[in-house]
Amino acid sequence: MRKPLAVFLGLVAVLALVAAAAQAHTTAGKTPTKAASPKAVKVSLAGWSSGPDEDKLVQQMVNKFNATHPSIHADWSVINGDYTQAMTARFAAHNPPDVFYVDSSVIKGWESQGVLQSLNGFVKKTKFNTKAFYPRLLKTFMRGKTIYGFPKDWSPLAMEINKSILAKVGGKAPKTWAQLTTMAKKIKSKNLVKNGKPICLSADWARMLPFIFQNKGSLGHLTSKASVGGANYYVGLVKHGLANTPDKLGGAGWCGQAIGQRSSAISFEGNWLLPYMTQTYPTTKYKVFPLPKNKAKGNLAFTVSYSMAKASHNKSAAWKLLSWLEGKKGEKLWMSKGLALSPRSDVKTIGGRKNFLAAASYARGWQFPHFAQAYTVMNNDLSAVLTGGKSVRQMMSDAARALKGQ
Numbered sequence: 001m002r003k004p005l006a007v008f009l010g011l012v013a014v015l016a017l018v019a020a021a022a023q024a025h026t027t028a029g030k031t032p033t034k035a036a037s038p039k040a041v042k043v044s045l046a047g048w049s050s051g052p053d054e055d056k057l058v059q060q061m062v063n064k065f066n067a068t069h070p071s072i073h074a075d076w077s078v079i080n081g082d083y084t085q086a087m088t089a090r091f092a093a094h095n096p097p098d099v100f101y102v103d104s105s106v107i108k109g110w111e112s113q114g115v116l117q118s119l120n121g122f123v124k125k126t127k128f129n130t131k132a133f134y135p136r137l138l139k140t141f142m143r144g145k146t147i148y149g150f151p152k153d154w155s156p157l158a159m160e161i162n163k164s165i166l167a168k169v170g171g172k173a174p175k176t177w178a179q180l181t182t183m184a185k186k187i188k189s190k191n192l193v194k195n196g197k198p199i200c201l202s203a204d205w206a207r208m209l210p211f212i213f214q215n216k217g218s219l220g221h222l223t224s225k226a227s228v229g230g231a232n233y234y235v236g237l238v239k240h241g242l243a244n245t246p247d248k249l250g251g252a253g254w255c256g257q258a259i260g261q262r263s264s265a266i267s268f269e270g271n272w273l274l275p276y277m278t279q280t281y282p283t284t285k286y287k288v289f290p291l292p293k294n295k296a297k298g299n300l301a302f303t304v305s306y307s308m309a310k311a312s313h314n315k316s317a318a319w320k321l322l323s324w325l326e327g328k329k330g331e332k333l334w335m336s337k338g339l340a341l342s343p344r345s346d347v348k349t350i351g352g353r354k355n356f357l358a359a360a361s362y363a364r365g366w367q368f369p370h371f372a373q374a375y376t377v378m379n380n381d382l383s384a385v386l387t388g389g390k391s392v393r394q395m396m397s398d399a400a401r402a403l404k405g406q
Contacts, residue, residue, distance in 0.1 A: 040073040041317040047101035048083040091115045096309040098318040117308040122319040140365030149305025150326040153340035155271035156299040156359035163285040165265040173289040184242040196263035199243035200255035203383040213298025222400040301363035374402035
């Protein structure tokens, strides 16, 4: 896919690594495609590069659309560099693409700026089936009852465990916090991860936030007992010697690398881990399980939409492209390579991702107010907490203020 995802604001370390590698193979500007008929209405489609395989697949989809819609010609282009900054400049110049990617973390801000087209009228006129989409994913791109985009794919987090180590501590994956702690202690006592720690944890709210949700905490009440308790458990795994950040686990760049090189036994990563492990650590055997729970289940949905520009001059044609990409035929083609999770319940996700899909009913969109500024404050504070420079309560108070734009 984004990871389950790509070069977008708030992206976790793994996706940044994947995207950086991919961009070396991608040229800026438009991808060559079949020449348009002189009478065809032209529409532009743009996004970031998620890697050569996905870029080629997007082009295949565009070629298929053009072949089956002779009155419309879509052009696909990759926006390299800082996607959010580039799109902001295009909005300001009143020259955005007709249809484009929007990450869940920025859609609220772009909607409030008035640069996104409401899709409700098109949905009603064409009787587009919105019920096929997982409700929580669709809600991520809505303001009230107004739809500003449809999710093209997504990924939650899951728990990945080294198979041989799992077998040595009973063979059953932990389903609760208590069981996770017990397993980590067994792994540590048996010295099954030499020169490492049982669990890899990132200094990132994109990993800690599900634990807050699992304790029935919330972004709206970060200083509550439930929210503080969720953060305390996450941080406590490091402080009690059961986990560490990837940089301290054999110099890993992210937790996928840590589990791949066996400097940790357990990680909490998304769908993007699977192709990475196949390509980079094919001999490391692991299994994927749902995240553990405490008082509740909790997870995040990292997702991206296809949305339409309010400034588009070809809205009818743009909607035909967008609705085809998001429709059953388009999504089946998008899922055909096994690169992502389908946002539609009527389109099969392939490639052994059952324990990712299990989170569809409760995962929450990766977004919050004042995202860029707040996310920076939140992660800086989490790093300080892990090194002993701040308390969890101080971090939660800072985060609550940052979410209010203070």
